[in-house]
Amino acid sequence: MKSRPKSSESQVAESKAPALSSSGGKSGSDFLLRQLRRWHLWLRRYGRRPVNFVLGIGAVALLAILFSNRELLSQLTWEGWFSLSLALGAFTISLATQLPTELIFLSSLGLLMISGVLSTETALAGFSNTGVVTIGVLYVIVAGLQQSGGLAWISLQVLGRPRGVHSALMRLMLPVTIMSAFLNNIPVVAMFIPIVGDWANKLRLSPSKLMIPLSYSAIFGGVLTLLGTSTNLVVNGMLFSSTGQELGLFDITRVSFPCVVLGIVYLLIAQRWLLPNRKPAISENDDSRKYTVEMVVAPDSPLADKTIEQAGLRHLPNLFLAEIFREGVLLPAVSPQEKLRPNDQLIFVGVVDSVVDLQRIRGLLPATNQVFKLNVPRTERCMIEAVVSNTCPIVGKTIRGGSFRSRYSAVVVAVARNGERLTGKIGDIELRPGDALLLEAPAKFVDQQRLSKDFYLVSGIPNSELLRHERTPLAIAILVLMVMAATLGGLGLLKAAFAAAILMLLTGCCATDRLLQSIEWRVLLITAAALGIGKALEVSGAADILATLLLQQAGTNPHFALAAVYFATAVTTEMITNNAAAALMFPVALSLAKLLGV
Numbered sequence: 250m251k252s253r254p255k256s257s258e259s260q261v262a263e264s265k266a267p268a269l270s271s272s273g274g275k276s277g278s279d280f281l282l283r284q285l286r287r288w289h290l291w292l293r294r295y296g297r298r299p300v301n302f303v304l305g306i307g308a309v310a311l312l313a314i315l316f317s318n319r320e321l322l323s324q325l326t327w328e329g330w331f332s333l334s335l336a337l338g339a340f341t342i343s344l345a346t347q348l349p350t351e352l353i354f355l356s357s358l359g360l361l362m363i364s365g366v367l368s369t370e371t372a373l374a375g376f377s378n379t380g381v382v383t384i385g386v387l388y389v390i391v392a393g394l395q396q397s398g399g400l401a402w403i404s405l406q407v408l409g410r411p412r413g414v415h416s417a418l419m420r421l422m423l424p425v426t427i428m429s430a431f432l433n434n435i436p437v438v439a440m441f442i443p444i445v446g447d448w449a450n451k452l453r454l455s456p457s458k459l460m461i462p463l464s465y466s467a468i469f470g471g472v473l474t475l476l477g478t479s480t481n482l483v484v485n486g487m488l489f490s491s492t493g494q495e496l497g498l499f500d501i502t503r504v505s506f507p508c509v510v511l512g513i514v515y516l517l518i519a520q521r522w523l524l525p526n527r528k529p530a531i532s533e534n535d536d537s538r539k540y541t542v543e544m545v546v547a548p549d550s551p552l553a554d555k556t557i558e559q560a561g562l563r564h565l566p567n568l569f570l571a572e573i574f575r576e577g578v579l580l581p582a583v584s585p586q587e588k589l590r591p592n593d594q595l596i597f598v599g600v601v602d603s604v605v606d607l608q609r610i611r612g613l614l615p616a617t618n619q620v621f622k623l624n625v626p627r628t629e630r631c632m633i634e635a636v637v638s639n640t641c642p643i644v645g646k647t648i649r650g651g652s653f654r655s656r657y658s659a660v661v662v663a664v665a666r667n668g669e670r671l672t673g674k675i676g677d678i679e680l681r682p683g684d685a686l687l688l689e690a691p692a693k694f695v696d697q698q699r700l701s702k703d704f705y706l707v708s709g710i711p712n713s714e715l716l717r718h719e720r721t722p723l724a725i726a727i728l729v730l731m732v733m734a735a736t737l738g739g740l741g742l743l744k745a746a747f748a749a750a751i752l753m754l755l756t757g758c759c760a761t762d763r764l765l766q767s768i769e770w771r772v773l774l775i776t777a778a779a780l781g782i783g784k785a786l787e788v789s790g791a792a793d794i795l796a797t798l799l800l801q802q803a804g805t806n807p808h809f810a811l812a813a814v815y816f817a818t819a820v821t822t823e824m825i826t827n828n829a830a831a832a833l834m835f836p837v838a839l840s841l842a843k844l845l846g847v
Contacts, residue, residue: 328366328789335360336782336833351771354778354829361785371788375780375832379743380486384479384776385768386746390728391432392767393753396760397724398611398716400428400437408448414458415517421445421459422466422513429470430477431732438467455526462516462524469512472505474498475742476735480827482742483776487783487835498735498742540604540687541571541671542663543616546593550612558585561610568599568607571670598670604663604687605632605710611718615662615689617675623660625691629762632713633659633690635698636705639682649676657698659690717757724758772828779829783836792836807847814838 325333335357343350362372375381394400407424411417429437445463449456471478475485475498485496546552552560562570563585573580573587574594580587594616597607607613623630637644643651648661664671664678665685671678683705688694695709731749734740740748753759759767786792818834 322794325791325794326789328364328785329791329794331364332361332366332782332785332789333791336786339782349771350829351774351778354775354782358778358781361781366785366789367781371784372781374490374784375777378483378486378777378780379489380479380482380484381773381777381780383482383486383743383746385773386743386750387432387476387479388768389750389759389764390731390746390753391437392763393750393759394432394724394728395767396714396717396763397720397758398609398718399721399724399728399758402721402725408444411452414454414520417448417452417454417459418462418517418520422462422469422516425463425466426470426473426509426513429467430473431728432476434467434471434478437470438464457525458520462520465512465516469509473502473509475501476732478827479772479776480831483780483828484831484835487780487832491839539598539668539670540601540663540665540685541675542597542599542604542607542687543675544595544597544607544613545616546589546591546595547612547614548591550589550591552589552610552612553591554588556586556588557583560589562595565597565599565603565607568597568603570595571598572596601634601663601665601687601710605713608632608662608689608713609716611716615660617660617662623654623658623690625658629691629760630689630715631692632662632710633688633694633707634710635686635688635707637680637682637684637686638703638705641680641682641703644680644682647677647679651680657688657690657694657703659688659694661686662689663687714763720756720758723756724753727752727756727758776828776832779832783832783834786833787836787840793840807845810841810845814841 339353339357342348342353358367358372361367362369391400408420411420425437425441441463445459446456449459468478471481475481475496481496481501489495552562557563557570570583571581573583574596575590595613597604599607608615643653643656648664654660661675664675664687666681667683692709695707698704698707701707727749731745734745734748735742750759754761754764783792814834814837817837818830
C-alpha cells in the first residue's frame with residue numbers, strides 16, 4: 250500500500266521540529282541521533298581506524314602546542330609563514346582528498362619556486378639528491394633479481410614446510426627481515442605476497458595469519474641497515490648535503506637491532522589473539538576455468554630423479570598432477586613417490602594463476618614445441634588469456650590444424666572448457682566457442698587482438714613474464730658484490746649500486762624493455778618534492794622556530810627532545826609517505842640538535 254503524500258503544512262512542521270523541541274522529548278532524541286550519525290559518518294571517513302583517529306587528535310594537539318607561543322611565531326617572515334602554510338596545506342589535502350600525493354607535493358614545490366622562497370636550483374636539488382638517486386638505482390637491482398628468479402629462489406629455499414603457525418612465522422619473518430635489510434621493502438614484500446599466498450595454501454593456513462607478519466618483517470629489516478629502506482637513504486642524503494657527513498651501512502644497527510628482536514617476539518606471542526583467521530567467501534577451487542596443461546621434464550632438469558613430492562609438485566595450490574606420459578606409457582594414478590625422469594610429459598589440471606606459476610618452475614618446459622618457433626625470445630613474452638568467439642575462423646578445427654601459431658603469433662599453453670577435463674595433446678584439442686585459452690605471446694598481442702572478432706575477451710596476466718633461471722646465480726653474485734663493495738671496498742653506496750645496476754643490464758638479468766617499468770617514479774617524485782619543501786622550511790627560518798617551540802616543550806633533556814621529534818614524525822607519516830615525512834622533519838630535527846649541541 251502506498252503512503253499518502255504529506256501536506257505542505259506537515260512538511261513545514263517537520264522541518265521546524267528540531268528547533269522547537271530540541272530541549273527534550275522524542276524529537277530531541279531524534280535530533281541527537283542524527284548528530285551522532287553525522288559524527289559516525291565523519292569518523293568512518295576520516296578516522297577509519299582508532300589509531301589513525303588518535304593520531305589525528307595528536308596532530309591537532311601538536312599544532313596547538315606549536316602555535317601557543319605567539320611571541321616566537323611573530324619572528325617568522327612572510328617566507329616562513331608561506332612555507333609553513335604550504336607544508337600544512339599539503340598534509341591536509343593529502344589526508345582529506347583523493348588527489349595524487351605526488352601532484353600535491355609537486356604543486357607546492359612549484360609555488361615555492363614561483364614565489365621566490367626557493368631559487369630554481371635549490372627547489373630542484375631534491376631530484377639530484379644522492380638518496381633519491383640511490384633509491385631509483387636499487388629498483389633496477391631488485392628488478393634484475395626478480396626477473397632472473399633470484400628472489401624466488403632465495404624465498405623457496407628458506408621457507409620449507411613447517412608444521413605449525415609459530416614455525417611458519419619464524420621461517421617467514423627471519424629471512425624477510427634479513428633480505429629487506431639489504432633490499433628495498435616494497436619490492437621484497439611485492440615479491441613475497443604471491444609466494445606466501447601459495448605457501449599458505451600448501452600448509453592449509455589462512456593467508457591473513459602471514460601477511461601482516463610479512464609486512465612488519467620487511468619494516469623490521471628496513472631499520473637494520475642504511476640500505477634497508479628508502480627513508481634511511483633520504484635522511485642520509487640530506488645529512489650529507491647539510492653537514493658533509495654520511496652514515497655507515499651498519500651505523501644504525503646497534504640502535505635498531507633490539508627493536509627488531511622485540512618486534513618479532515611480540516608478533517610471535519600476540520599473533521594468536523590479534524591476527525585474524527579469515528577464509529575467502531569464494532575460493533579459487535570454485536573457479537570453473539580448470540586449465541589442462543602439458544609440461545615436459547627437460548633433459549638437464551634439476552627435477553630429474555626426484556620424486557613428485559621432493560620436486561614440490563604434490564602440494565601445488567589449486568593444481569594437481571593428473572597423469573604422466575612416459576615413453577608411450579600412460580601413468581594415470583601418479584604416486585607421490587614416483588620418480589621423475591627426463592622427457593616425462595606431465596599433465597596438470599588447475600586454475601590460471603597456478604598454471605602461470607608452473608611455467609616458472611626451473612626444469613619444466615611446455616610440452617608443445619611451438620613455443621620455440623615464435624620469433625620473439627621467450628624472455629620477452631608474457632601469459633595472456635583469450636576466450637574463443639563463435640566467429641573465430643578456427644572454431645571446429647584443432648589447434649594444430651588451424652595453424653594457431655602462424656595465424657596469431659601466439660602459442661596455446663593450456664585450454665579450459667567449462668570445467669571439463671580435456672584429454673589428449675594440446676595441439677589435438679578441437680576448439681569450440683567459449684573455450685578459454687592460456688597463451689604465451691608478446692605483450693603487444695593484447696593490443697592487437699583486443700577488438701578482434703575472433704575472441705570475446707583478451708587480457709594480459711600481470712607479472713607473468715618468464716623467469717631467466719640460468720641467470721639466477723649471476724644476479725645473486727652481483728647483489729653480494731654490491732654489499733661488499735659498499736661496506737668493505739670503500740666505494741660508497743651510490744657508486745656500488747650504479748655498478749651493480751649496470752652489471753644487471755649488461756648480463757641480461759634485467760631486461761632493458763622493463764627497466765623504466767621497474768622504477769617507482771611516484772615514490773621518487775614525492776620524495777624529491779618533499780626535500781624541496783623541507784629546504785624551504787629551513788632557509789625561511791620556519792624550521793628553527795619549530796625546533797625552538799619543540800625545545801620549549803621538551804626542555805633541555807635530549808631524550809625528551811628525541812621523543813618530541815619521534816612523536817611529531819609519527820603523526821606526520823600517518824598523513825603522507827614515510828619519505829616525505831622524513832624530508833620535512835629533517836630540518837627541524839637538525840635545528841633542534843644544533844640548539845642542544847648534540
